[in-house]
Amino acid sequence: MNKILYILIVIGLFSCKSNSIAQEKETKTEKTKPKVEKPKFSDLQDNTIDPNTVHLIAVIQHVTKNVSICEKSFKTTTTVKVKQIINSGSGIVNMISSGQEITFGFMNSPANDFDTLKQRIPxxxxxxxxxxxxxxxxxxxTVYEVIRFKTKD
Known part of the structure; x- marks a missing residue:
């Protein structure tokens, strides 16, 4: 009777051992995940724009000088018709849309020489x-101030 009991215990141990090996193999195959490539800084750099900033393409309607918009005086302003919005940053209060006519104020050096600016953007x-x-x-x-501009040739 003792021999039969020992044989049953040995068979039970072997059957448990083979089951645990099969389970280990299954969990190893499940753990392999596809690698996800992390975004690089250079990828993000092209798509970002500063808050309260809009990048757009517009057609010049006219250029004027010495205009006050919202109690802020500008040496040069331009009225444009928006053709396309390329990108906008977060925090825009009054969103611009295509087809809208808006007046922009020039902040820096191009505004100082009105005649040169008028020739650059007819x-x-x-x-x-x-x-x-x-x-x-x-x-x-809202006052829109020109940070930079580039004419399309």
Missing amino acids: KDKEVSFTIRENPCPDMSK
């Missing part, structure tokens, strides 16, 4: 603008 010229939105103090209007 009427009906297509120009790529990067502008910054600044809400007026009463929050009813």
Whole structure:
């Protein structure tokens, strides 16, 4: 009787051993996951834009000088008709849409020489603008200031 009991125990141990080996093999095959490539900084750099900033293409309607928008005076402004919005940053209060007519104020050096600027961006010229939105103090209007622009040839 003891021999039969020992044989049953040995058979039971072998049967448990083979089951555990099969389970180990299954879990090893399940653990292999496909590798996901992490985004690189250079990939993100092209798609990002500063907050309150819009990159767009517009057609020049006219250029004027010494204009005040929301109690802020600009040496040079331009009225444009928006053709296409390329990219916009977060925090835009009054979103611009295609077909809209807007007046932009020039902040830096191009505004100082009105005649040169008027020659660089004549009427009906297509120009790529990067502008910054600044809400007026009463929050009813918005001032758009040109950060940089590039004429399309």
